[in-house]
Amino acid sequence: GNSVTQMEGPVTLSEEAFLTINCTYTATGYPSLFWYVQYPGEGLQLLLKATKADDKGSNKGFEATYRKETTSFHLEKGSVQVSDSAVYFCALRDTGFQKLVFGTGTRLLVSP
Amino acid sequence: NAGVTQTPKFQVLKTGQSMTLQCAQDMNHNSMYWYRQDPGMGLRLIYYSASEGTTDKGEVPNGYNVSRLNKREFSLRLESAAPSQTSVYFCASSEVRTETQYFGPGTRLLVL
Numbered sequence: 001g002n003s004v005t006q007m008e009g010p011v012t013l014s015e016e017a018f019l020t021i022n023c024t025y026t027a028t029g030y031p032s033l034f035w036y037v038q039y040p041g042e043g044l045q046l047l048l049k050a051t052k053a054d055d056k057g058s059n060k061g062f063e064a065t066y067r068k069e070t071t072s073f074h075l076e077k078g079s080v081q082v083s084d085s086a087v088y089f090c091a092l093r094d095t096g097f098q099k100l101v102f103g104t105g106t107r108l109l110v111s112p
Numbered sequence: 113n114a115g116v117t118q119t120p121k122f123q124v125l126k127t128g129q130s131m132t133l134q135c136a137q138d139m140n141h142n143s144m145y146w147y148r149q150d151p152g153m154g155l156r157l158i159y160y161s162a163s164e165g166t167t168d169k170g171e172v173p174n175g176y177n178v179s180r181l182n183k184r185e186f187s188l189r190l191e192s193a194a195p196s197q198t199s200v201y202f203c204a205s206s207e208v209r210t211e212t213q214y215f216g217p218g219t220r221l222l223v224l
Contacts, residue, residue: 034211034212043216043217089155100155
């Protein structure tokens with residue numbers, strides 16, 4: 001079945017450091033790919049998405065590129081802030097279905 | 113717009129007790145979902161409702177029932193709570209066209 005694999009956390013960075021959180025997927029067809037973010041004590045909210053190969057999703061300085069050849073959707077940010085501390089979830093949506101399949105989440109901790 | 117609301121925020125149950133988690137959305141979305149979030153497991157889909165009047169099982173439906181009361185409301189019932197159901201429960205809604213799911217703030221459930 002379809003699945004999403006994320007790097008284990010926590011990821012601990014100093015403010016202004018470069019961030020990469022790895023995400024790879026297994027799926028049939030061409031699923032849409034998402035990054036969701038969960039701030040402490042809150043529900044998940046969409047950070048960015050990409051719907052086809054080579055698409056780049058971007059929002060709030062975060063970027064991720066849909067790489068079909070490596071089945072990856074890695075999240076990057078050039079300079080993280082303390083306010084970026086959260087749990088980040090990679091997810092895919094099956095073509096033709098409304099259900100999302102989530103990775104296990106990666107906790108990011110940014111210190112001043 | 114309140115978005116997706118959930119009640120209660122926190123609940124403690126004894127093994128064998130029953131309860132209903134309530135969810136409502138004011139975005140006129142057709143689809144609604146219930147997830148549970150456990151450490152190291154990410155989010156797992158319990159049940160979903162593609163449209164008013166329909167419900168389907170997700171990945172982990174055992175021990176739960178749902179009711180799509182109308183387009184706005186989607187409730188999750190635990191008939192006989194077990195300690196394994198200790199978790200954080202999230203409700204979400206979406207519109208097929210945009211693919212984005214919008215999440216409520218969650219209900220933290222502890223079963224003793």
